[in-house]
Amino acid sequence: MNKPVKLDVANLGPNPQDKIITNLKPQIIYIPLEDKSGLTYNHLVKEGDYVYKGDIIATSKDNFPIHASVSGYVVRGEVKTIATGQKVKCLVIENDFKEKYRTTTGSKRNLSNYRKEDFLELLKTSGIVGLSGSAFPTYQKYQTKNPKLLIVNAVECEPYLTCDKALIYHQVEYLLEGIDAILDIMQIPRAIIAISENDFISAEELNKYIGTYPNITVMSVPSKYPCGWERELVKLVVNQKYHQTPSELGIITNNISTIYAIYEMLKYHRPLTERIVSLIGNNFTKPINIKVKIGTNMGEILPKIKEYHPKEDTIIIAGGPMMGTNIPTTDLIVTKDLNGLIITSNYHEKPMTPCIKCGKCSEVCPVSLIPNEIIKNINNPSMLKKLKPNRCIECGLCSYICPAKIKIRDFVIKAKKEVKND
Ligand code: SF4
Ligand code: SF4
Known part of the structure; x- marks a missing residue:
């Protein structure tokens, strides 16, 4: 796995402290x-x-x-x-x-007053999914056997986006209440909320209230991309790797906006x-x-x-x-x-030029693909399969780094679909 990259982008996103x-x-x-x-x-x-x-x-x-x-x-x-x-x-x-x-149904006073099975069923019938962009059904994550850690992903490393940070600024007490209830219902010993090291606003808000919750801590991770990617985040938080899913390590990861959806589900029985x-x-x-x-x-x-x-x-x-x-x-x-x-x-992209074989796209790829080879073999199905484009997490780092301004990510996504349909 290659190291995350410090992105050179201006901060053009909404101020999380502004009204939603x-x-x-x-x-x-x-x-x-x-x-x-x-x-x-x-x-x-x-x-x-x-x-x-x-x-x-x-x-x-x-x-x-x-x-x-x-x-x-x-x-x-x-x-x-x-x-x-x-x-x-x-x-x-x-x-x-x-x-x-x-x-x-009226609002529930005690959010922890659910049996594990009912909680899982409710996650499914309420249509709760990962809100960071994955849209992965959340109930499947909570099927983890004997979970020992909940990692709450509030890193939001994609530039310009501040939905999660705004939620922390405006709803921090409900978020902590939600996490606490999940720990109780699922009998998970502790939770770590991961935020980006330069996210001082979230750190300040969380630290105002976190003292009330001894089982919840906050951890800063490098302000690099893609530190919010589940695999990278788990590695940063527990210094361990997993093969398929974090459940192998007894870990459940949830995006902070998903936690808020769970809070509303527990409190008001509201679907997402x-x-x-x-x-x-x-x-x-x-x-x-x-x-x-x-x-x-x-x-x-x-x-x-x-x-x-x-x-x-x-x-x-x-x-x-x-x-x-x-x-x-x-x-x-x-x-x-x-x-x-x-x-x-008035967005003027620099024109695309031929690949200069600098290898930078492979250097940055977090899943160690060779994107320029994937492009070269886009019409060669047997070779394409060997290059494993299906592992691409669509992070866009290859396109970002490419000096020839080739939209590499688009090619890799195309290759991914072709391999899938093969
Ligand atoms: S978009 Fe895919 S190929 Fe490109 S760097 Fe990210 S994971 Fe690698
Ligand atoms: S980064 Fe761009 S120019 Fe460099 S090898 Fe990859 S595709 Fe070619």
Whole structure:
């Protein structure tokens, strides 16, 4: 595993101390029936049906649910763009703005008052997934046998994104309460919250309250990329490596925004239907963090955001500058994995030149791939397989470092798909 890299980028992200703007009133909600991994969902409702907020309206073949994030009528099906740039079929719900739940349960005073089995079941039925961009179902992580450590990932090493940091600044007490409850329910002896060493705001907020929780500590990790990548983070925190998943070491890792979703699930029995997205780029008078409903069409709400001033000749990136994907439209549907949206103009990329075989892409690749060889063999399936592009974590370091400005990551992702489909 190569060493993480200090990125040379300006701090253009939203200030985590600024208010998180909420925009929870979209007219129309689009619920994609396919996720970024290609997993499809069968809809359980049809045109004309009334749905309550939090109703399960579609499930995957292993019964992982998708919920309605508003109450209202299902009006049609429509194809829309998601963060990968793919166009997928969506269920369209017209919001009646009543925010009606089918059943209401009061808030729970004692968050730990759950049996382990019920907690696992609730994680699944509430549709909780990793909110750092992975969208991996969280209940699967908690199936770890005899867990001995919970690592809470608040490193947020992707430049410009500050959703997690904003959550720590604004909701630190709830986050700590949530972690404490998880430790109790799952009988995990301790938790470590990992933050970036230059994240003084989070450190200060956490240190104000952490004394009340003897089993929770804060640890700083180098402010390098990709220190927030699960494998790198586990190595930094416990100085141990794992083969497939951290569960081999008795470790569960969770992103801090996911912890907040778990807190709301435990407290209010609410499924995951909202998330924070960082909006960045020179089409905004200032970068902001905005809380939106899953299924919101950014194209509908952007004109209502006072900081948004669309310009000509924009590039649009769903996600952050390293791991994000160029997409052709602002008509982007918010999914659980969408942590940022960059809209910027007058962006002049240096022209791409031929590979000079400097080897820098291999030097930085955290999973020790040889990206320039992958590009060379993009049309040679048997050789491609041997180069293992499927191990790529899509971190974007190869493209970042390449002096020839080759969009290496895009090629490797293409190769990854080809190997998968082979
Ligand atoms: S994007 Fe993939 S190939 Fe490129 S450095 Fe990251 S892991 Fe390696
Ligand atoms: S970093 Fe760019 S120029 Fe250097 S070997 Fe890799 S692809 Fe070629």
